[in-house]
Amino acid sequence: MEFKSISFTEKQVEAYLSVRRRLRDQISQLFGVPVEGLRHDMTFFSHINGSKKAQTVHDEYWHSHVDTEQYGTFAYTTLLYLNTANKDDFQGGQFLFEGTGGADAVVEPRYGRLVAFSSDAENPHKVLPVSSGVRMALTSAFTCSQKEIEAFPKPG
Ligand SMILES: O=C(O)CCC(=O)C(=O)O
Numbered sequence: 001m002e003f004k005s006i007s008f009t010e011k012q013v014e015a016y017l018s019v020r021r022r023l024r025d026q027i028s029q030l031f032g033v034p035v036e037g038l039r040h041d042m043t044f045f046s047h048i049n050g051s052k053k054a055q056t057v058h059d060e061y062w063h064s065h066v067d068t069e070q071y072g073t074f075a076y077t078t079l080l081y082l083n084t085a086n087k088d089d090f091q092g093g094q095f096l097f098e099g100t101g102g103a104d105a106v107v108e109p110r111y112g113r114l115v116a117f118s119s120d121a122e123n124p125h126k127v128l129p130v131s132s133g134v135r136m137a138l139t140s141a142f143t144c145s146q147k148e149i150e151a152f153p154k155p156g
């Protein structure tokens with residue numbers, strides 16, 4: 001997997017932390033989990049473009065996967081879309097919840113749209129390939145694991 005190093009300003013970090021707190025509040029309300037029981041897990045920005053090719057199944061999102069298995073600790077996943085599937089931003093890249101025997105539920109990425117779901121086997125999903133442009137999203141996860149909670153610094 002390829003990682004890029006980016007320096008953020010203090011203001012950008014504060015904006016990110018504020019978004020992350022709001023994401024946690026949303027998960028708490030939507031799933032009825034007290035805020036104290038939710039800890040921030042991994043967060044990452046993703047850029048997907050049409051030329052990106054998978055090296056391994058863990059390199060990409062467009063294979064079907066379950067987040068708890070893929071990342072180990074996720075209890076709840078949030079996806080915040082940072083641009084929109086249209087002719088100006090990118091094409092393709094729909095998010096698919098895969099129905100077990102039924103129809104898939106398709107989410108069109110749209111700037112500011114939030115998708116939140118429990119991360120385990122009940123929600124296998126994948127992303128369709130991007131055919132043009134660059135698709136940008138923020139994946140932010142929360143854990144309820146006591147071990148993970150103890151390993152995290154107390155929220156500020
Ligand atoms: O970007 C998306 O729509 C989904 C990404 C995803 O499945 C993941 O981060 O595990």
Ligand SMILES: [Fe+2]
Nearest residue numbers: 065066067125
């Ligand atoms: Fe995922």
